[in-house]
Every structure is written in structure tokens, then in C-alpha cells.
Amino acid sequence: MASRDATNGNTGLKKRSIAGSFLFKLPHGDGKQAQVALFKRSGKVSTYQHKYAPISGSVEKYDASPLATALREINEETGLTLSSLELLRVGKPYSFVDESIGREWTINPFGFRLKDKSEGGKGEEGITIDWEHEGFEWFNPLDVSESDEFGGVPKLVTSLRRVWPEYxxxxxxxxxxxxxxxxxxxxxxxxxxxxxxxxxxxxxxxxxxxxxxxxxxxxxxxxxxxxxxxxxxxxxxxxxxxxxxxxxxxxxxxxxxxxxxxxxxxxxxxxxxxxxxxxxxSTTDRIRDAFVDYLRQNVVQTMPLKETLSILTLSSSSTISACLLEAAVHLGVSVDLRILESRPLYEGVTLASKLLEAKPESVDLKVTIYTDASAALAADGIDIFVLGADRISSTGDVSNKIGSLPALLCQRHVVPNAKTVILSETEKVAGPGMIEDHPVEENSPTEVIRAWKGNVKGVEIIERFMSDDESGIAKGSNARVRNSYFEWVPANFIHAYITDEGVWSIKNITERSDWVGNEMDRFFKDL
Structure with a gap:
């Protein structure tokens, strides 16, 4: 483990930022207690020799984040890669001073679940310790203590508590x-x-x-x-x-x-x-009513010679489902609804099924399902593109189901006068920060590959050559399957945000974002 110290000029203490990772084994409904692995530091390391500790390492300038440090150190010190791990907990960072060695430590704690072989991981047998440790043991997390008899590094329990509040x-x-x-x-x-x-x-x-x-x-x-x-x-x-x-x-x-x-x-x-x-x-009811009012005032009134309202959407959302059905019932026009299938989980198909099942006999609602790749065809002639939101940034950018941005770009090209609206609860406005600061959820490629089984030749070859390390690009790998769930839609493409508090502007969104940030500080800053 390479290390680099920065000196605090006021105290003379050397400052180090550390990523500390606890590996857990969690029971699967069999009544067993969770276990945490602690690694005994060897006599070759510079500090805390022969003490129990999590996998630890310095956050270096070339590390993209403390999490990247954690994954790198786990790989170096145990041989495990991301295919054998699941990020379980992100602990709140904290700092402390150990004057006995002249160090001020900032600890970034993480908890990872060790996947067993049935999940595609290597399990405990895949752990191969390097020179920094002389062994490891599994403990009931509640038995870990700060006592001299236990023999842990300073603040071991403090770090553990931050990823295992069950303590x-x-x-x-x-x-x-x-x-x-x-x-x-x-x-x-x-x-x-x-x-x-x-x-x-x-x-x-x-x-x-x-x-x-x-x-x-x-x-x-x-x-x-x-x-x-x-x-x-x-x-x-x-x-x-x-x-x-x-x-x-x-x-x-x-x-x-x-x-x-x-x-x-x-x-x-x-x-x-x-x-x-x-x-x-009652939140969905308020969004639904605001959506119908918006359509009546901004869309339906502008199409006097047209008897059919054409809407494009994707994914599955109880809010969108309720809003679309309400529009079909109360606007007094036929509704031509086009839904993209939404791979890999096909939520668009689920949405279509819900609507067709709930549709009253008297409602003139026609539903057409399109493949994601035919978004341009689906957009042809629409009046409005409706999207949900999983997260709204402080500047109004919207994170939604993957496929939202390509569909929107198709709509802008094919029918530029159509309106794009977001249906969202106000609680989906995130705290302050750039969209680059928001986490990206990468999910199992198995969900994508499952749809290929029986339909695509050579799937087994692809699986064999897929990468499995934390960067997604392993040495010698020849294939990679990405399964991102979400992507960002820029605010400048959006005409309206329809919420449980009415139609919101960017100003409203920024004010709510500031409130969220202040509340987060109030409740969590001093933990």
C-alpha cells in the first residue's frame, strides 16, 4: 500500500485520508448472525502492526473517489474484484488525531457484502491476502470492541458503527x-x-x-x-x-x-x-389534476382541428399511469398513446398492460408499443412527450430511465414543436450539486443477457469474455456489457415540470434543492 502524507502546518501533524472497507457475510434467512472480516496487519506495515483492521489504504490523487480507493485496495490486499462484492453501506466520513504517531486521519468507511459462488462471486475462498496482513478472522459485528484485549486499530468500532449502525x-x-x-x-x-x-x-x-x-x-x-x-x-x-x-x-x-x-x-x-x-x-392525485389542466390549456386548445391527442412515454410509473388514464377520461378527445418497451426490464410493456386493464370501456384510448430502437417512428406526429423523474438536479436537469434522452432527441428532430413535460413529486428534487456529483447506478449485466438467451447466437462466448473488475475493463478481457438504469435529460429540453404543487419553474426547483441541502446538514452534519 503506497502512502503519502500531507502536513498540517498549524499542528505539525501529518494528515492522511483513508478508505476503510469492511467485508461482510450476510445470512439469507437462515437465522445466522451477520459476520464481518477483520484483517490482522503484518509486521511489515508502518503503523498499527499486528492489529485487527478493515482493508485500508490512502486516498491518492489519481483515485476518482474514496470508493475507487476502497475497490483498488480490496483488490490489492485480497485479490477480490467487484464481481465478488456488493457495495452494502457508505459510512459518513470522520476525522481523528492519533498523537502517539503524529497523524491526523480522515476515515471514509465502506461496507461490502461478499458474494458467494452461487451469485457468481468467489466467496471466502477467493480471498488471498498480501504482505500487509498476516491473516484474517470473521467476527460477529457486535463482538468487536475497542479493548486492548481485542487488539484492533484505533477507532475500529467508530468506523464499524458508521457502516453497521445495528451495533x-x-x-x-x-x-x-x-x-x-x-x-x-x-x-x-x-x-x-x-x-x-x-x-x-x-x-x-x-x-x-x-x-x-x-x-x-x-x-x-x-x-x-x-x-x-x-x-x-x-x-x-x-x-x-x-x-x-x-x-x-x-x-x-x-x-x-x-x-x-x-x-x-x-x-x-x-x-x-x-x-x-x-x-x-394524495400526491399522485394532485399531479394528475395539474397534468390534465396543463394539457387542456397548453395542448388541447391549440389543436382545434384534431380530435386525437398523441402522447409518447416510456418506462412504468404509477404516477404516469394515473395521469395518462385521467387525461384519457376527462379531456374529451381520443388518446393515441405510444409507449417504448423500456429494456432491459420492459417496464413500458408493464405500463401498457396496466393501462389496458384499468381503462373504462367508454374511454377512447389506443395503445401502441414500440421497440426502444424505433423511438423516431414512435415520435412522429406526437403532441407531447411525457417523462417521469427519479431525480431532479438543482438546475432542473432530470435523471430518468435509460432511453429517455435518445427518445427526446428523436422527438426534437422529428416533431420539434411537441412539448416535453416532466411528471414528478417535488420530493424528487435533490440537494445542491452538479449532475456529475450524482451517483450512477450500474446494474447486473445478467438482466441484459437474459433477454438474449435463446435468441442470439454466441451469447455464451460473450459471457466467457466479459470483464469483471471494478473498472469494468479487466486485463485481457474482450467484452463488456453495460446495464445503466438512468441518464440525464438537460433542463433546456423541458417545457414544464408538473408536480404535486402545480407547475414548477427552475426557481422553484432551486429553492427546494437548497432546502434539502440545509435539512441534510441539520440532521447529518454533526454525526
Whole structure:
């Protein structure tokens, strides 16, 4: 492990930024306890010899991010590549000083789940330690301690807690959080709004399972740490999840300030979050009504000689489904709906099925499904292009299902006068930052390859030569399959943002983004 120190001129301490990675084995419903691997540092390293530690390494200038450092160090020190790992947790960074060695450390903690062989990973047998370690052992995370007898590096438990908040939540609440975070990570069917509902339900259930004898500052810090991980569980959908979660935290904070007994506070918190979930059910109705008004005023009135409203969309969204059906029912015109199939999971086909099943007999709604590659044909003659949003940046750019931008560019070329509108809950506005700062979700290539099976010759050859390292381009590899779920649509292509609070402007979006950023700082900055 190469290292480089920067000196703090005020204190003389050498400053180092570190990525520390914990490897976990998680049970699959078999009642077993989660285990974490700790590696015993060898006598050849410069600090903390013969102490238990996570996989650690310096964040170098050439590393794209601390996560890139973590993956590089895991590969160097264990031989494992990304094909054997799943990013489980992103811990909140922190700093501390170890005056005994004259260092100020900034720790970026990560938790990874070790995939077993049935998932295409190498499992524990794939770990090959290098010279920096003299061995490793698996521990129950709750048994890891700061004691001299345990023999860990300084702040070992602090780092572990930041990727395993279950350490402080207690066994029942910890189990609820672990299960809930796994649900958020693995649900690739639900939209952002449904995942936000799930997120605040997880927070509520976690709170209900915590010890209610003492509700103090430590309890509140543990809840905020759990909420941090809920916000980070699916960062590509994180805008909606974060907005809903910080609203829930605001409710919790207000109840904690009341002069009530701990059990009463817990009950009131659970009731308040349940009410929040109930209020969220009317969000789609408000978007739907605003959409119909927008179409009536900006589209239908401009087409007096045309009896059919032509709409193009893609993907599957309960919001879009409800809005399209409402438009067909109430606008008094025939609706020609074109839907792109939306590979690799074919959500567009799902959307078409939902609409056809829910359509009243009296509604004149014709549905045509197009392949993604025929977006230009699908766009010919449309009046409006309707998109959902999984995330909206502070400047109005929209992250949506992959295929959104090519379809929009086709529409701009084929029928430039058609309007492009976004249907979205206001909670999908993300905190401040450039779109380059937002995480990109790359998913298993298996989802893409599955559609080829039985239809494409040579698929087995492609699978054999696919790359599997963290960069996606392994030495000697000849093939790579990308499966990105989301892409950005620039704000200058968008005519209107139709939300649960009406038609929004970029100014409205920027103001909401600032609010999200301030709330994130308020609840998480001092953790």
C-alpha cells in the first residue's frame, strides 16, 4: 500500500485520508448472525502492526473517489474484484488525531457484502491476502470492541458503527434496519415514490423496535445514523428517499422536544410517521389534476382541428399511469398513446398492460408499443412527450430511465414543436450539486443477457469474455456489457415540470434543492 502524507502546518501533524472497507457475510434467512472480516496487519506495515483492521489504504490523487480507493485496495490486499462484492453501506466520513504517531486521519468507511459462488462471486475462498496482513478472522459485528484485549486499530468500532449502525440499535431494531436496507437495494421494480414510502416505513419500524426506556441525545444520534443509511441505500433514487426521510426526522425532532415519557414519545413518533405515509397517498392525485389542466390549456386548445391527442412515454410509473388514464377520461378527445418497451426490464410493456386493464370501456384510448430502437417512428406526429423523474438536479436537469434522452432527441428532430413535460413529486428534487456529483447506478449485466438467451447466437462466448473488475475493463478481457438504469435529460429540453404543487419553474426547483441541502446538514452534519 503506497502512502503519502500531507502536513498540517498549524499542528505539525501529518494528515492522511483513508478508505476503510469492511467485508461482510450476510445470512439469507437462515437465522445466522451477520459476520464481518477483520484483517490482522503484518509486521511489515508502518503503523498499527499486528492489529485487527478493515482493508485500508490512502486516498491518492489519481483515485476518482474514496470508493475507487476502497475497490483498488480490496483488490490489492485480497485479490477480490467487484464481481465478488456488493457495495452494502457508505459510512459518513470522520476525522481523528492519533498523537502517539503524529497523524491526523480522515476515515471514509465502506461496507461490502461478499458474494458467494452461487451469485457468481468467489466467496471466502477467493480471498488471498498480501504482505500487509498476516491473516484474517470473521467476527460477529457486535463482538468487536475497542479493548486492548481485542487488539484492533484505533477507532475500529467508530468506523464499524458508521457502516453497521445495528451495533448501537439493539438486536430487534438492528434486524429491522438490515432487512429494510436490503429491500431498498434489491427492489428494481418500484419507482422512486414507492421506495420513499418504503424508506420512511423502515425508519418507523426501526424506531418502534428500539429500547424505549431512554430516549436521549444518544438515541437521537442512533436514529439519525440509521436514517443516513436509509438515504444512502439507493442513491440513484436517493432524492425522493432523502426528502421523505428528512421530513420524517423533522417530525421526530419536534416530538422529542415535548415533555413526554419515552414510551409516549415512541408512540407519538410512530403515529406521526404513519400520518405522513397517509398524506403521501394524495400526491399522485394532485399531479394528475395539474397534468390534465396543463394539457387542456397548453395542448388541447391549440389543436382545434384534431380530435386525437398523441402522447409518447416510456418506462412504468404509477404516477404516469394515473395521469395518462385521467387525461384519457376527462379531456374529451381520443388518446393515441405510444409507449417504448423500456429494456432491459420492459417496464413500458408493464405500463401498457396496466393501462389496458384499468381503462373504462367508454374511454377512447389506443395503445401502441414500440421497440426502444424505433423511438423516431414512435415520435412522429406526437403532441407531447411525457417523462417521469427519479431525480431532479438543482438546475432542473432530470435523471430518468435509460432511453429517455435518445427518445427526446428523436422527438426534437422529428416533431420539434411537441412539448416535453416532466411528471414528478417535488420530493424528487435533490440537494445542491452538479449532475456529475450524482451517483450512477450500474446494474447486473445478467438482466441484459437474459433477454438474449435463446435468441442470439454466441451469447455464451460473450459471457466467457466479459470483464469483471471494478473498472469494468479487466486485463485481457474482450467484452463488456453495460446495464445503466438512468441518464440525464438537460433542463433546456423541458417545457414544464408538473408536480404535486402545480407547475414548477427552475426557481422553484432551486429553492427546494437548497432546502434539502440545509435539512441534510441539520440532521447529518454533526454525526
Amino acid at each position: 448501537d440499535l439493539g438486536p430487534r431494531a438492528g434486524k429491522v434496519l438490515t432487512s429494510g436496507l436490503q429491500q431498498l437495494r434489491e427492489d428494481h421494480e418500484s419507482g422512486a415514490r414507492q421506495l420513499a414510502d418504503l424508506a420512511i416505513s423502515i425508519l418507523k419500524n426501526t424506531i418502534e423496535e428500539m429500547d424505549s426506556d431512554v430516549v436521549d441525545d444518544k438515541w437521537w444520534a442512533n436514529i439519525r445514523m440509521a436514517a443516513w443509511h436509509i438515504c444512502k441505500a439507493r442513491e440513484s433514487m436517493g432524492a425522493a428517499i432523502t426528502s421523505a426521510t428528512v421530513k420524517a426526522l423533522d417530525l421526530v425532532e419536534k416530538i422529542l422536544a415535548q415533555d413526554l415519557s419515552p414510551p409516549e414519545k415512541i408512540r407519538n413518533i410512530a403515529d406521526a410517521i404513519e400520518e405522513q405515509l397517509g398524506r403521501r397517498k
